[in-house]
Amino acid sequence: MNSSESSPTAAARTASGPRFHRSHYVLGIAALIVIAVVATYLTRPAAAAETSAAHAPTGPKVTVAAVEERLFVDQRELLGRVEAKESVEIRPRVSGHIEEVRLQAGQQVNAGDILFVIDPRWYQAQLDLTSAQVESAKIRVAIAGREARRSEGLLAEHAISVEEADVRSTRLAEARAELLAAEAQLATARLDLQHTEVRAPISGQVSRATVTAGNLVSGAPGAATLLTTIVSTGDIFVYADVDEATVLSFNRIQREGRLVLENGHVPVDMALSDETGFPHHGYVESSDNRLDPQTGTLVVRLVFSNADGRLVPGLSAKVRLPVSAPQKALLVSERAIGTDQSQKFVLTVADDNTVGYRAVKLGPLVDGQRIVRDGLHAGERIIVNGLQRARPGMTVVAEYAPAKPVPTGSTKVALK
Numbered sequence: 001m002n003s004s005e006s007s008p009t010a011a012a013r014t015a016s017g018p019r020f021h022r023s024h025y026v027l028g029i030a031a032l033i034v035i036a037v038v039a040t041y042l043t044r045p046a047a048a049a050e051t052s053a054a055h056a057p058t059g060p061k062v063t064v065a066a067v068e069e070r071l072f073v074d075q076r077e078l079l080g081r082v083e084a085k086e087s088v089e090i091r092p093r094v095s096g097h098i099e100e101v102r103l104q105a106g107q108q109v110n111a112g113d114i115l116f117v118i119d120p121r122w123y124q125a126q127l128d129l130t131s132a133q134v135e136s137a138k139i140r141v142a143i144a145g146r147e148a149r150r151s152e153g154l155l156a157e158h159a160i161s162v163e164e165a166d167v168r169s170t171r172l173a174e175a176r177a178e179l180l181a182a183e184a185q186l187a188t189a190r191l192d193l194q195h196t197e198v199r200a201p202i203s204g205q206v207s208r209a210t211v212t213a214g215n216l217v218s219g220a221p222g223a224a225t226l227l228t229t230i231v232s233t234g235d236i237f238v239y240a241d242v243d244e245a246t247v248l249s250f251n252r253i254q255r256e257g258r259l260v261l262e263n264g265h266v267p268v269d270m271a272l273s274d275e276t277g278f279p280h281h282g283y284v285e286s287s288d289n290r291l292d293p294q295t296g297t298l299v300v301r302l303v304f305s306n307a308d309g310r311l312v313p314g315l316s317a318k319v320r321l322p323v324s325a326p327q328k329a330l331l332v333s334e335r336a337i338g339t340d341q342s343q344k345f346v347l348t349v350a351d352d353n354t355v356g357y358r359a360v361k362l363g364p365l366v367d368g369q370r371i372v373r374d375g376l377h378a379g380e381r382i383i384v385n386g387l388q389r390a391r392p393g394m395t396v397v398a399e400y401a402p403a404k405p406v407p408t409g410s411t412k413v414a415l416k
Contacts, residue, residue: 063398064400065333069329079240080270080319082236082237082313084237085237086204090198092227096217102117103206123193130182134183137175148168151165201230238304238319240319244296267322287301334365334369349383383396
């Protein structure tokens with residue numbers, strides 16, 4: 001009986017044993033799959049980072065900028081000198097002692113203002129004397145006139161001779177001539193008296209007085225005493241000597257009608273010796289009609305505004321005269337230019353960040369940038385910072401420099 005009862009139990013264990021192990025196997029396989037999926041998701045960012053790092057550009061970091069293209073007007077830089085539009089040396093027209101000085105050094109005066117007073121008493125006396133001479137001459141004319149009129153009737157009655165009648169007529173003519181001479185002397189005396197008040201002939205800024213009250217001054221022509229000077233204010237002239245080559249270039253573009261005008265005038269720029277750039281703007285007013293054969297230059301006169309009075313007559317100045325029509329030119333930063341012995345070059349960066357070598361021909365400098373005559377094209381990327389870290393053929397990490405505002409219109413450039 002024991003044997004019969006134990007047989008089914010053993011059979012049951014025998015039947016359930018393989019099924020039990022199979023289920024555990026399936027569960028283990030599923031757990032492994034879950035672990036693998038979770039591990040895949042956990043390791044994916046690291047793998048992506050490794051892949052991105054593997055494809056990231058390598059090499060030194062440099063700053064690049066695109067080659068700019070702008071319109072330029074070539075200008076010739078000249079030396080000039082500042083002169084007032086009007087300048088007068090104040091000298092007396094009559095001699096005498098200075099009685100009064102009515103000016104302050106550097107003050108503004110108007111035309112007609114009295115600057116000096118010369119002792120007028122001598123000239124007043126002369127005026128009185130000539131006035132009396134005129135009155136005396138008028139009396140003689142009146143007497144001679146009456147005698148001449150009476151002689152006509154007496155001659156008709158044969159009371160006087162023809163010779164006596166002619167003498168009376170001549171006496172009248174002489175009296176009239178003496179009257180004219182006396183009136184001329186009176187006019188001269190009146191002018192001399194007026195000239196004892198030395199007046200400003202123009203409006204402007206007066207210099208200091210070279211004489212003081214009590215001094216004797218001369219009004220003799222060619223030897224008159226210098227009292228002071230006056231220069232006009234407002235617009236001012238600048239005279240510049242233009243060389244022959246510049247004159248020819250300027251005349252050529254003017255004949256061809258390619259010269260840019262402003263308000264009908266040729267624009268020019270000017271700077272004083274202590275100024276950077278060319279902050280003063282004016283125009284060409286006139287020029288001489290021939291070149292100086294000794295210097296080979298032509299003098300041109302330029303007009304500039306001087307509202308603030310900074311342009312003092314006698315100062316030296318630099319001026320720029322246009323010698324070309326507006327034309328396109330390429331600009332690069334001065335920092336991008338390297339020197340290879342006697343040759344200038346820039347380093348370019350291609351689309352694949354590979355560095356290239358370009359020999360360039362340079363033009364003048366303007367606003368910290370250099371004009372490139374040959375060797376580059378507009379839009380190309382060039383290294384402006386990190387030039388010493390890059391070599392031709394090397395791969396670099398390029399970063400763009402901050403963009404600068406591009407000026408509108410044409411830029412004026414001085415030819416060196």
